[in-house]
Amino acid sequence: MGIADTYSEGRRFVIDRPLALVVGLFGVLLIVDFVGGLATGRIAVSAVATLVWDGLMQGLVVGLAGIGLSMTYSILSFANFAHGDYITSGAFSGWAVTYLLAGLGRADIGSLLLVGAGGSVFGGALGIGATQTPIAIVGGLVIAGLFTVVLALAIDRLVYKPMRDQSGISLLIASVGVAFALRYLIAFVFTTENRGVTGAGGVPEIQGYLLDGFVAVSAHDATLLVIAVGLMAGVHGLLQRTKLGTAMRAMADNEDLAKVTGIPTERVVNATWVIGGALTGIAGYMFVLWKGTLGFNDGWLLLLLVFAAVILGGIGSVYGAILGGLIIGLTNSLSVLWIPSDFARAAAFLVMILVLLFRPEGLFSGRSTA
C-alpha cells in the first residue's frame, strides 16, 4: 500500500466517522496522561493497583450476573429489565438464610428471616463473615442460587411463557412490570432501609507492598474471586461440551429451525432460566457479601452496568459477558483517576453508549452462548 492510499483511506475515515476519530483521540489522550502520571509519580502505582483490584471485583459480579442476562437476551430475544431485581431477590433470600444460620438462638427467627428489618437484628452484631461463619455463608449462597432459579422459572411460567410469540418490545415492557412488582414487594416485606450485613470487626485482609504503597486483598475479595471464576469456568464447560450448549446456540440463531430439528425448545428455555437464575442469584449474594450492605435497590442500580457489560461483550456470548463485566468494572473504578467519583457510573454508561454507537454487535459478535 502506497502512501497515497494510506492517506486517502485516512481521509475517508476522518470524513466518514468524525465521532469515532474524536473518541479515539480522546482515548489516546487518556492513555498518554495515565502513563505520564505513573512516570512522574503523580499517580501512585499502588493506588492504581487498588483501583484495578476493586474494578476486577466489581467486574466479576457484573459479569456473573451478566451471563444470565445475556443468555435470556439471546434465546428469548428480549432485554429483561427485571434481571436487576432477580439479583436483589437472590441477595435477600440468601442473606435471610445466612442470618438464620449465623444468628439462630441469639435473636428471634422472624427478625433473622427479615434480614433485620426495622433494626431488629444488626448484621454487625452477628459477626457474619466468610472466615467467621463459613457455614452460614455457604448455606446462604446455595439458597440464593436455588431461590432465584425457582423465582425465574415461576415468573417465566406466569409472565413470559404466554407471550412467547410476541415481540421483544412487548416482553421488555412486561419485564418492567415484573421489575416493579418484585422490587417493591421486596421493599414491602424487608423495608426500604439499607443495612450493613457483615461483621462489625471488619474483614480479615492481607496487605502486600507494591512499589509505593500497600494493596489490600480481603477474605471476601478472595471468596468472590474463587466463586465467580469457578462458576464461570463451570458454565463455560457446560455450554461447550454438552448438547444443551449446542441446543442453546441453535435456538439463539433460529428458533423455528431449532424446533424443526427436534430440539425441545421449551426445555432449553427452562434450562436457560435455571443456569441464568442460579448465576444471577449467586452474583447478588456475593455482591452483598463483598460490599457489606444490603438494600432493596441494589440489583436495580447494578442492572444498567450489567446491560452495559452484556452489550459490550455481545449479546449471547458468555465470554463476552465476563469480559464486558470486567471492562465495565474497571471503567467504573479507574475513571476516578480523571473524574470525580460522582461520575464513575456515568463513565461506565458512556462506554456502553459508545459501544452501541460504534460496534452495536459487541466485542464478541457472532459467537452466541459460548
Next chain:
Amino acid sequence: MSADPNTTADDPNDPDTTTNAFASDGGANGSDAGGNRTSENRTSENRANENQAGDFLGRLFDRDITVILAVIGGIYFAYLITGLALGFEVRGLINVIARLTFLIGVFSMLALALNLHWGYTGLFNIGIAGFMAVGMYTMAMVSKPASTGGAAGVSGLGLPIWVGVVAGVAVAALLGLVVALPALRLRADYLAIVTIAMSEIVRFIYMSGQFQEFTVFGAELGTGGGSGLILNYGDPLTELLDFLALAGPYGGLVDLVGTIIPSNPKPVVDQFAYSALLMIAVAGFYWLLKRTGESPFGRVLKAIREDEDATGSLGKNTDLFKIKSFMLGCALMGLGGILWYMGQGALTPLSFKPKLTFFIWIALIIGGAGSNTGSVIGGAVFAAVLFEGPLYFRNLVVRVFPVGNAPNTFGEAFAALSTLDVVPLIAFTLDNMATLRLVIMGVVLVWIIQNRPEGLMGHRTEVASSIDLRRRPESRGTESTPRAAADGGTRDE
C-alpha cells in the same frame, strides 16, 4: 370504566386502517388480521357516506372530547361520592380534587408527549425523566433570582419566569437532538438502553456536588447538588394572573370561596387554579399533537413506525423526520417537567428517578399507544386509579375502620397471623400502601401487556393517509383486489 373500548371499535366509522403500534409489533398477530378483514367488510357501508369526510372528522373530534370528559368526570364523581359519603370536609374535598386534577394533568401531558415518540414514530424512549429534569433544572437556574446566600442557597440568573420556561423547553429539545443524532439508528431495545442510561447520567450530573455552584461568563449559577434548589422565584400563578391583568377578579374569586371555607382560602384556590391551568395545557398538548399527527409530517412519522425502509424508499429522509419528532417530544417532556415541578417550592434530583419514566409508560400503555385520546385517558386512569387511588383507598379504610397502629415490620404483622389475628397485617398493608401501589402497578402493567396490549382505546388509531383509502372506486372494490396496505402491513421489521 366509562370508556368502553368496544363501543368505539365496533363503530362503522372507526378508522382502523392503521393498526396499533403494539399490535403491529407482534408480527403475525391473529387479532390484527381479523380487525383488518372486518374493516374491509365495512367498506361497503362506508361508501354511502362518502362525501361526509369533513363532517366525519368533526364528529370524531367531538366524540373524542366526549370520551375524555366522560372518563375524567367519572373519576371525579367516584372520588367525590366516596369522599362525601365518608363526611370529608369541603376543604379536604376540594384539595383532593385539586390534587387529582394536577396529577391527571401532568400524567396526561407527559403521556401525550410520549405518544408522539412511541405511538406515532415508534421510538422507544425510556429516558423521559432525564428530559423532564433538564427542562425543569434549566428553568429553575434561569429564573432563580441572584442570591445573596442564606437559606435560598445558590443563585440563578434572575430572569423572568417565562424566559426560564422557554429556555428549559429549548434545552430539553437540544438534549433530544444530542441523543437522537447518534442513537436513532439503533434497534428499539438498544435505543431504550441508551435513553435510560442518558437519563441516569443527567440525574448523576444534577446529584453531583461538582456543579453545585459554578460561574459562567461572570454569572453565578448552580444545580444545588444532592440537596437541590429552593425555587424562590415569584409564584408562577400570581405572575401569570398579573400578566393577564386578572389579579383583581382572582382576588374576588378567593373572597367568594372564603364564604365557604372561612379560614385561609387562598392556598386551596391557588392549588385549584393551577390544576385548572394544567388542564388547559393538556388541551394545548392534545391540539398540537393532533394537528401534528394529521399533518403530512405526522403521516410520515406513522409510515416510519410501520415500515422505515419503505418510507425511505419513497424518498423521505427518515432520519430527519425521526430527529424532528424526537426533539419535539423531548421539548414537550421538558415542558411537562416544568409544569409539574415549577410550583412545588423546591427541586431535588430525587424526583427524576427512572421510576417516573415508567409511570408515564404505564399511563400510555393503559390508554393505548398511537391514540392521543387514549394517552389522555391513560394519564387520567393511571393518576386516579393506580397512582392516587391506593392512597385514597387507604385513607377511606382508615376512616371507616380505625385499625390502630401498624406494626413496624412485616414480621410482626405476619406473626400475628398465627393467632388468626389479621388486623396487624391489614394495618401494615395500609401503612405501606405507598410501596404496595408500585407492586400493583407492575402487576397491572404485566396484565395489560398480556391481555390487552392495545390499551383501553382498543384499535382506535388514526388514519395514516389524508384520504380514506378504504373508499375505492366500485370497479376495484372486489375481494380479490390486493388491499392497499395503508398500515404498511402487519409486520414491523
